[in-house]
Amino acid sequence: MKKYNNLKTITPALILKRNLFSYLRRSWIIYLMLLLPMAFFIIFRYVPMTNIVIAFKDYNMFQGVWSEGSPWVGLKWFKQAFSRSDFWLAMRNTLTLNLLDLIVGFPAPIILALILNELIFKSFKKITQTIIYLPHFLSWIIVSSIATRLLAPTNGVINIFLTDSFGIKPIDFLMDSKKWVMTYILFGVWKEMGWGTIIYLAAITGINPELYEAAEVDGAGRWRKLWHITLPGIRPTIVVLLIMNIGRILGIEFDRPYTMANRVVRDVSDVLSTLVYRVGILSNQFSLTAAIGLFQSVICVIFLVMANSFAKKFGERGIW
Numbered sequence: 001m002k003k004y005n006n007l008k009t010i011t012p013a014l015i016l017k018r019n020l021f022s023y024l025r026r027s028w029i030i031y032l033m034l035l036l037p038m039a040f041f042i043i044f045r046y047v048p049m050t051n052i053v054i055a056f057k058d059y060n061m062f063q064g065v066w067s068e069g070s071p072w073v074g075l076k077w078f079k080q081a082f083s084r085s086d087f088w089l090a091m092r093n094t095l096t097l098n099l100l101d102l103i104v105g106f107p108a109p110i111i112l113a114l115i116l117n118e119l120i121f122k123s124f125k126k127i128t129q130t131i132i133y134l135p136h137f138l139s140w141i142i143v144s145s146i147a148t149r150l151l152a153p154t155n156g157v158i159n160i161f162l163t164d165s166f167g168i169k170p171i172d173f174l175m176d177s178k179k180w181v182m183t184y185i186l187f188g189v190w191k192e193m194g195w196g197t198i199i200y201l202a203a204i205t206g207i208n209p210e211l212y213e214a215a216e217v218d219g220a221g222r223w224r225k226l227w228h229i230t231l232p233g234i235r236p237t238i239v240v241l242l243i244m245n246i247g248r249i250l251g252i253e254f255d256r257p258y259t260m261a262n263r264v265v266r267d268v269s270d271v272l273s274t275l276v277y278r279v280g281i282l283s284n285q286f287s288l289t290a291a292i293g294l295f296q297s298v299i300c301v302i303f304l305v306m307a308n309s310f311a312k313k314f315g316e317r318g319i320w
Contacts, residue, residue: 052290052294053065053066054286054287054290055077055078055287055290055291055293055294056072056073056074056075056077057070057071057072057073057287058070058071058073058076058287059286059287059290061284061286073287077287077288077290077291078291078295080288080291081288081291081292081295084279086270086275086279087272087275087292089267089270090270090271090272090274090275091250091272093268093269093270093271094250094252094271094272094273095249095250096181096268097181097184097185097252097257097271098248098249098250098252099249100181100185101185101188101189102245102246102249104185104186104189105185105188105189105192105193106241106242106245108189108193108196109192109193109194109195109196109197109199109200110196110200110234110238112132112193112197113196113197113200113201113204113234114200114226114230114231116128116129116197116201117201117204117230118222118226129194129197129198129201132193132194132197133194133195133197133198134194135190135191135192135194136191136192136194136195138191139255140191140253140255140256140259140260141255141259143187143191143259143260144259144260147174147183147187147260148174151173151174151183152174153170153171153172153173153175154170156170156173158171158173159171174260174262174265175262175264175265176265177265177267177268178268180260180261180265180268180269181268183260184256184257184260184269187260188256196241199237199241200234200237200238203233203234203236203237204230204233204234206233207229207230207233207234211229211233212225212229215228215229235316236316236317239311239316239317239318240318240319242307242311243304243307243308243311243318243319244304244319246303246304246306246307247300247301247303247304247307248300249299249300249303250272250296250299250300250303251296251297251300252271252272252273253273254273254274254277257269257270257271257273257274258273258274258277261274272292272296275292276289276292276293280292304319308320
């Protein structure tokens with residue numbers, strides 16, 4: 001009888017209360033697990049804001065960032081950077097090279113992924129995919145050495161072939177500004193095309209095979225299936241990667257232009273990253289370097305937000 005009375009006291013309200021308490025306790029633990037790494041990251045990365053503060057100070061590396069030996073100077077270093085002619089030259093070159101990379105390099109892995117997806121022989125497809133992916137693991141120092149060996153005007157493999165086979169005079173690919181830009185873009189496509197191809201092939205495998213079967217029943221050929229099923233299936237992946245590439249429109253890696261460039265083609269090869277290294281770091285002007293880097297970051301964020309907004313206006317999901 002006593003056990004029965006205890007059972008009668010367990011009402012639906014009590015069950016709901018216990019379940020709610022258990023849920024809150026579990027959610028509190030989850031929130032704590034998420035907040036601790038975020039707090040650690042914010043405290044040790046953004047609270048000091050050393051890289052940002054240096055851009056607004058006359059930084060003295062021997063006195064430290066927060067000492068009186070590094071006084072606040074406001075926008076002095078930004079004005080100094082914007083008044084330099086080589087800054088605007090580097091900015092123009094950065095935008096030009098990144099836009100050409102976007103125009104030429106962005107569609108290349110999409111086209112290659114669509115071609116590989118149509119191959120019937122799976123073994124040949126895997127071997128080809130592995131070969132085109134290998135250059136991604138090479139550093140730009142190795143790639144620039146390969147470019148020099150291939151394109152040297154006197155003993156380069158390509159120039160020897162053109163001279164012996166067609167009687168063409170040696171072409172100076174690395175000393176002429178226009179040809180250097182072409183070489184820079186093509187080697188970038190060759191190096192990174194395999195990585196993008198793997199991403200798009202993974203997106204293609206996520207398409208429902210029943211769609212292709214239904215299209216075959218309706219009499220659709222390869223081109224129809226490619227245009228109406230494959231491309232719409234990987235469109236969200238294309239949009240996300242396009243937004244990310246547009247967000248890096250003013251950010252450029254250092255090793256690629258630095259290793260492939262030379263003094264003869266500095267008018268087209270000097271970009272913001274090499275300018276920061278040459279003017280800021282080698283000359284110990286760290287405040288100027290920080291100002292240029294902060295300017296790059298702000299512009300990249302603006303382009304990223306704009307690209308994401310345009311994508312949402314056209315009905316795509318975007319990044320956030």
